[in-house]
Amino acid sequence: MRNCDIVIIGGGPAGLAAAIAAYDNGVKNILILEREERTGGILNQCIHNGFGLTRFKESLSGPEYAARFIEEAKKRNIETLVGTTVLSLSKDKTITAINSTDGVFTVKAKAVVLAMGCRERSRGALNIAGTRPAGIYSAGTAQKYVNIKGYLLGKEVVILGSGDIGLIMARRMTLEGAKVHAVCEIMPYSSGLKRNIVQCLDDFGIPLYLNHTITRIDGDNRVSGVEISRVDENKKPIAGTQKYFHCDTVLFSVGLIPENELTKGADIPLSPRTRGAVVYQNRETLIGGIFACGNVLQVHDLVDFVSEEAEIAGRGAADYVLCGSGEKSPIDTTNGRNVSYVLPQKIDKNVAGDVKLFFRVSNTFRNCTVKAVSGEKTLATRKKKIAAPGEMETLTLGSNVVESVSEPITVLLEEEN
Amino acid sequence: MKEKRSLTCVECPIGCSIEVEVENGVAVSVKGNSCPRGKLYAENEVVCPKRVLTSTVRAKSGEMIPVKTSAPVKKTELMNIMKEIKAVHPELPLKIGDILVKDISDGANLVVSG
Structure with missing residues (x-):
């Protein structure tokens, strides 16, 4: 050893x-x-x-x-x-x-x-109905095949999920000569960066279907088409809203x-x-x-x-x-209103220095304020013109602030009235 | 006549929402950008949108080599440049920054990027 x-x-x-x-x-x-x-x-x-x-x-x-x-x-x-x-x-x-x-x-x-x-995350994690033909890839796998191995995976493509990798691959496949028919996103917003919506989809006229998901994949040996449907506020497909795309390739960019x-x-x-x-x-x-x-x-x-x-x-x-x-003197951090997580989850007060809190908000908000509070005290605050789940937020607590804290720290987002 | 256009800046991950007023084909006012790059982006975007093109070329020995244009090129030219890139098959070894095609478009070179 x-x-x-x-x-x-x-x-x-x-x-x-x-x-x-x-x-x-x-x-x-x-x-x-x-x-x-x-x-x-x-x-x-x-x-x-x-x-x-x-x-x-x-x-x-x-x-x-x-x-x-x-x-x-x-x-x-x-x-x-x-x-x-x-x-x-x-x-x-x-x-x-x-x-x-x-x-x-x-x-x-x-x-x-x-x-x-x-x-x-894979198709299996999503339970999408249909057959199990060739031509279904996660976006990152597709990226490896195209960029490292030099294969064009298909010519007619539908992408599920509008995370950054999905958006990047929509552009990449288009540049390589494929036709990307649609990017479907089950949420009412894209989890990808705004710049990628513009430079990967809009630049090439690729439609983004928000509030849509794939409800069936068809194909015998190879994918032959997918059915997409609009979803309601509970993410359940709405009957009668189906659209059909003939395609040979499906990419998943779903987290x-x-x-x-x-x-x-x-x-x-x-x-x-x-x-x-x-x-x-x-x-x-x-x-x-x-x-x-x-x-x-x-x-x-x-x-x-x-x-x-x-x-x-x-x-x-x-x-x-x-x-x-050394001996630790831990204070917990938690996510409050409109925030989905905070990291680090624990702050050791015995370690000197500023602490940068990383967190994500749970929805898209405009004109809002992100805050770190402890008991009655506000430790840090920042106004945001726009905050979205796709973009990580930060707040920094000065070392003197950290020293003064005795109760758990909550990070939250307040909407303006 | 002034025309208003809404843009999303692609210069960095912030993605500022920019309002541009266009008169006679040029930007006369830019609002919403949070840095000078955003202003420049908006001014160019309403006249002639440009992008850095990234792709790969296949080396003679078979490996895929990442490449990019050394400066933004006209958006309308991207697919034409891709056709040209497909015919490029360099010999190894290569290093980052090596020029594969001089002035592939708009004065930008095609360079190795990985």
Whole structure:
């Protein structure tokens, strides 16, 4: 069994940024374990631009954004094992992994950073009626086939779900010569970024059907068509509103699920709201010395925020290795009115520094105020012209504010009268 | 005569809703943007919408290589540029920023982006 100061599970944007931050904070003995044959994670297949505007003040492609971190990790000689799948993680930070050169091996770490990312929800999770023909893909799988393998998956396409990946793929398939007939969204709003509605759908005249879902998929060997229907306020299809599209391909872009099988295996408590671990502000889970960041912790919209969060976790892990864990003085955070979750779920008052709260609102609101309150006290507030579930919100609590808090913190959104 | 147009800015993830007043084909007032890039976007958008095109090319050895235009190109030209891109089959090795086609459209180059 080998020993490491910090083992990072996952070499995507979160794992790379965490490794670099941990290194720069004084821990050199770091090992990244990556399942794919190269690091960079999902960014490698995200060839569109728009990455890095917050962090680098320029618009990069996914691979360009990843390259900057891969380069930094290389400069620091951070050891990375690719083609390596972690099989299990235990509470005492023993990791069992497998690859084709070492076989099955174990690593004992002083600290672990979970950076496994997320996976896509599938058709099975939605219970859509119809046959089981070829030609049905999740949007991310389609993205991999088109951008990495160079296959055009089909010529006549219908997309279910208007998350960013679905929108991006609508444009991508169109540019590659396919006809995208429709993007259906069961909600009254798109969960994707507004800019993607414009530059991926409107630019190419692709219709977006809000309040619509696929009610049947037809096809024998290959998809031959789909029936879509309008839904009522309870998301139930309304009889008589069916439309039919002849198509050979259906893409699903219906949400991402943090990939927390290893986390569960180590009995690390998860939040039912984020489906990721419950964490303190340094992204330490409730098991001391195990940290989590990026999409395995909460599904982000922007990789810039993933990097920022991963750096917090990386610094946290380095502190844990160098200084150990101190006594904690935890304050809980919860989601109040019109807010669906808040992260971190716990704030340790014994850790100095500002705390940035990340949260999502539960609907689209105009002219509203987001607030963090504790008992009678308002800790932070911000007016918003528009707030939507598709875009993560933040509020920062100053260190003096955090010190003064004695009751749980609630984040809520108030609508203006 | 002044004409009002509502746009969503695509410069960054905020996606500001912008109101533009257009007179004789040019923007005479821009409201709702929260940064100078938004103003520029709106001014260009009402005259000649442009976008950065991203795609892939197949290298001679078979790998797919991410590419993009080094600057925004006319939206109306996107499908034509795609046709041209399909005929590009570079030899490896390549690195980010390498120019594959000079002035593919509007003075923008086709460059390696991954």
